[in-house]
Amino acid sequence: MNTAQQTARVGLFFLLGVALVWVTFETLSNGKIFAPKSHTIVARFDDLRQLKAGDDVLMAGVKVGSVLKTQLAGHRGEAVLQIDSNIDIASDATATVAMSGLIGGNYVSIGMGTAGLPPLMDGAEIRTVESPDLNTIMAQLGGLGKELQSSLGSFSSAFNGDPKTGGGIMQKLDKLVTENTARINATMENLQQITDKINRGDGTIGRLLNDPKLHDELLATVDEIKSAASQAKELVANAQAVIAQVKSGQGALGTLVYDKKAADDIKASIADLRTVSDKIARGEGTLGKLISDDALYNSAQITLKKADRALDGLNDSGPITAVGIVANALF
Amino acid sequence: MKRIVSILEGVGSVVQLLVKSVSYAPTLPRQWARFVEQCYLIGYTTMPIVSILSFFIGTVLALEAGYSMEGFGAKEYIGSLVGLSMARELGPMMTSVLLAGRVGSAITAELASMTVYQEVDALTVMNIPAARMLVLPRLAAILVMMPVLTVIANIVGWFGGAVVARYVSFVGISSESYFAALRHYTKFKDVIYGMEKAEVFGFVVVLVCCNIGLSTRGGPREIGAAVTRGVVVSLILILVLDYFVTKVLM
Numbered sequence: 280m281n282t283a284q285q286t287a288r289v290g291l292f293f294l295l296g297v298a299l300v301w302v303t304f305e306t307l308s309n310g311k312i313f314a315p316k317s318h319t320i321v322a323r324f325d326d327l328r329q330l331k332a333g334d335d336v337l338m339a340g341v342k343v344g345s346v347l348k349t350q351l352a353g354h355r356g357e358a359v360l361q362i363d364s365n366i367d368i369a370s371d372a373t374a375t376v377a378m379s380g381l382i383g384g385n386y387v388s389i390g391m392g393t394a395g396l397p398p399l400m401d402g403a404e405i406r407t408v409e410s411p412d413l414n415t416i417m418a419q420l421g422g423l424g425k426e427l428q429s430s431l432g433s434f435s436s437a438f439n440g441d442p443k444t445g446g447g448i449m450q451k452l453d454k455l456v457t458e459n460t461a462r463i464n465a466t467m468e469n470l471q472q473i474t475d476k477i478n479r480g481d482g483t484i485g486r487l488l489n490d491p492k493l494h495d496e497l498l499a500t501v502d503e504i505k506s507a508a509s510q511a512k513e514l515v516a517n518a519q520a521v522i523a524q525v526k527s528g529q530g531a532l533g534t535l536v537y538d539k540k541a542a543d544d545i546k547a548s549i550a551d552l553r554t555v556s557d558k559i560a561r562g563e564g565t566l567g568k569l570i571s572d573d574a575l576y577n578s579a580q581i582t583l584k585k586a587d588r589a590l591d592g593l594n595d596s597g598p599i600t601a602v603g604i605v606a607n608a609l610f
Numbered sequence: 611m612k613r614i615v616s617i618l619e620g621v622g623s624v625v626q627l628l629v630k631s632v633s634y635a636p637t638l639p640r641q642w643a644r645f646v647e648q649c650y651l652i653g654y655t656t657m658p659i660v661s662i663l664s665f666f667i668g669t670v671l672a673l674e675a676g677y678s679m680e681g682f683g684a685k686e687y688i689g690s691l692v693g694l695s696m697a698r699e700l701g702p703m704m705t706s707v708l709l710a711g712r713v714g715s716a717i718t719a720e721l722a723s724m725t726v727y728q729e730v731d732a733l734t735v736m737n738i739p740a741a742r743m744l745v746l747p748r749l750a751a752i753l754v755m756m757p758v759l760t761v762i763a764n765i766v767g768w769f770g771g772a773v774v775a776r777y778v779s780f781v782g783i784s785s786e787s788y789f790a791a792l793r794h795y796t797k798f799k800d801v802i803y804g805m806e807k808a809e810v811f812g813f814v815v816v817l818v819c820c821n822i823g824l825s826t827r828g829g830p831r832e833i834g835a836a837v838t839r840g841v842v843v844s845l846i847l848i849l850v851l852d853y854f855v856t857k858v859l860m
Contacts, residue, residue, distance in 0.1 A: 282643060289649040292657065296758025299765055300801075308798040 316364040318401040319347060322374040325409055327356035328385055330376055335386040336360050337377075338368070346387060360387060360405075367398035373406045378413060620843075624821045630741035631749055631817075637742055644747040652713050652748070652816075653755030657762060659712065660705055664763035667700055668692055668770025676774070676781030685783050689791030692771035697800040698807075701764040703852060705756070706811035710844035714819040717748060718840035721823025722833040730824060745820045749813065756812035757805045764801060768792060807855050814851060815844040 327349055336344040344362040351357065358376075362368065369392025377388040389405070399405060440447025446454075456463070476482055480489035487493055524530055528537040535541060558564050562571035569575055638645060675688045721744060724730050730740050768789075775781050775788040822840040826832050 282646070285650045286646045288654050289646050292654045293649070293754065293758060296653075296755075296761055299761045300757065303761060303765065303801050304798050307793060307796055307801065 668767030690795035702808035
């Protein structure tokens with residue numbers, strides 16, 4: 280191989296290497312040698328958990344920066360977040376330390392906040408929300424597991440029970456079945472006989488199931504019941520209409536029940552009637568005297584006797600003078 | 611004691627050789643042909659074996675990661691594991707190991723035979739220092755070629771992992787998911803970090819092998835012993851330096 284070929288191959292190889300470095304750079308760094316301009320905000324948490332420098336800062340799942348550093352600030356943990364300069368975070372947005380997976384690291388999740396509010400400035404502190412730690416969740420799950428175990432133990436003891444006290448539900452059930460096997464068998468045989476009879480069409484239920492005529496009659500009966508129910512419904516509707524009319528004060532009954540003036544008139548009439556009856560009872564007036572005075576009765580009786588005699592005389596004198604005689608006798 | 615003195619002698623001669631070679635750096639443009647030749651030997655001819663090895667390292671990584679992560683439903687992270695492992699550790703490390711085995715042994719054998727057969731002495735008589743003519747072009751070539759070999763190793767390894775992630779049934783994640791995880795967790799600075807490590811390893815391998823080759827004394831039998839020593843020392847230095855360089859760069 281001559282020197283020229285060798286040089287060409289080395290040159291090609293070197294250019295290939297440079298090209299690969301460039302491709303790697305473009306792929307992994309998106310063509311940015313230096314980090315974009317950014318501003319920092321501070322987020323303070325009770326517990327930063329495993330948050331460390333370099334972890335992502337996400338808004339709505341989109342990376343907007345990274346954790347610059349973590350440090351203690353009094354009794355709390357402080358994370359300094361480096362946010363891309365083209366990202367504005369609303370002043371009421373909140374930050375949370377979130378887990379990227381069970382084995383993955385943590386990241387800071389920032390809420391969108393309210394649109395239109397002024398953005399957080401460089402060095403400002405963002406509001407934070409503590410999220411439950413995985414350990415806390417696991418501890419709660421552990422407690423839940425214990426309670427579940429306890430409940431299952433109770434169930435188990437209820438089912439299995441203490442052999443000294445006669446066992447649990449299962450043992451008692453087993454005992455019950457064992458002791459009553461003969462009765463259960465007899466009951467089952469009876470049930471078998473009943474179902475056989477029904478299948479053969481014996482008895483009321485059997486006929487009902489197997490006899491088409493009975494079935495038709497039953498259907499007709501049901502239709503009649505439906506018709507009666509329909510009539511009853513209509514009757515009730517009419518009664519409701521009548522009641523409605525009465526309630527609205529229409530008709531005699533409505534007037535009687537709901538018309539105040541009519542009620543007052545009736546009361547006045549009754550009072551008048553009572554006054555009249557009282558007078559009659561005391562023997563006042565014509566009717567009172569007629570009822571309570573015997574003299575009037577006697578005179579009426581005498582008068583009637585006279586009239587009787589006059590009529591007798593009238594039969595003798597003829598009909599022409601009958602009126603004159605009656606008038607004479609009376610007056 | 612004799613062993614310790616021998617080690618100290620080796621360290622001293624390596625430092626001397628480095629200083630001498632660097633002092634001749636201005637002569638590099640006049641040695642362009644030698645530089646290109648060494649680039650060809652160190653870089654171009656090593657690329658195929660580096661590619662093959664890296665591809666299968668990537669596949670094995672993805673297989674092991676898939677097997678381990680399947681148990682707790684974290685298969686989506688295979689891409690990140692392969693990406694970071696190749697870029698930060700296995701890419702530069704395995705490239706350097708291959709370099710020690712293929713290029714380091716060749717350098718040691720060549721320089722040891724030149725020393726044994728007094729060619730180096732002849733150059734010295736002609737006022738041509740070995741550090742200038744034999745060592746400097748190799749050091750310059752490894753500095754240029756090592757990043758190229760490393761980035762090739764990284765990319766081929768990543769694709770090897772992607773093939774396994776896509777086509778092995780119990781791993782079974784899509785290429786998009788694999789490369790999304792790789793891109794999310796592997797940064798360009800990780801690749802640069804791996805290249806820096808590879809530069810250190812490659813430079814040390816070439817320097818040590820040159821020194822062992824030039825220090826060879828005796829006859830032809832010593833050439834084989836020098837090659838063995840050069841490869842073993844290179845491998846040990848790679849592993850020891852890996853710890854310290856990682857610690858420093860981290």
